[in-house]
Amino acid sequence: MVVLAASPACSSLPIYTATHGRQLAALPAPAATAGARLAAALPAARSPSCGRLTPCRAAASSDDPTPDPSPSSRDVEALNKLLMPAAPITGAELRELVLEKWGVSYDVRLQKRGRRVYVHVMWKFLEQKSFPLTEEEYLLQLQAVADYLNLWECQERVRTGIRSANKRGPGYTGGGNARAISIPLDVDVDGAGRSNEWNTF
Template sequence: MPQVAASTPAEPLSTDEVVALFRSRWQASYDMQIVTRRRRLYVQVMWAYLEQQSFPLTEDAYRQHLAEVLEVVNRLGEAGAVRDWLQTTKDRPRLGKALSLQLPGEGRLEEFLL
């Protein structure tokens, strides 16, 4: 009988990977946020993007902010789910409408919620 390999955790998401994914999918470096609603965490891809004249962050500040968001995603063990979602979602960020993915977190959300 063939052996089934044990599933391994997904590689952590990096800032460079996410920026490249945004640019290849939507031709812009979109903002990403972690949002808490009703004791649930969501990752959201916002409609604002780095290449906009009115975007409030420099490229360095944008990358630092994105790294902080990805730190939460990676620590929750949700890098694979977020990566798959970003690669396959049919939607795109539009003015006033962010893309949103609930993070299950498997019982670890308490350390991220105040």
């Protein structure tokens, strides 16, 4: 979790805005995840006792210099995570997580900075009179963010990031600069060959 000050050079990526009144074009899907590559490349055995994968190691031979190709415990955990994915997140859950943490309905946006993608919990919130979205539009915005988090399999990262974030929350610095809560995502949208779509938002 990183706390960053907003910068004019790093504009937010709105998925739904009151101005346009519609969702923007679909974002590119990420390149194959590490878990997917492991699933295709590593041998593993399923444990009949609990349904999880367990390491399947060949018997070692003192006169055989060939490295043991069996998966490590970390590899097995990655495969288990792939086979037992986290529950999908919804826009309503995003709002509830934010409310439980900070007591107000902060806006949540996606942003691409360089090759990294972040979820930003913004400093503006629904309960403000000056907030630019209606409650319905706000929920549509959060649901659009949630849909991409599910597509990218980043929902647990965001749940953990919000719960472990600084209690101080988003707001303004002493110098008057806006401050968002930034949660980096393990996503490679550039790998899909469609990164230019991000530059049009």
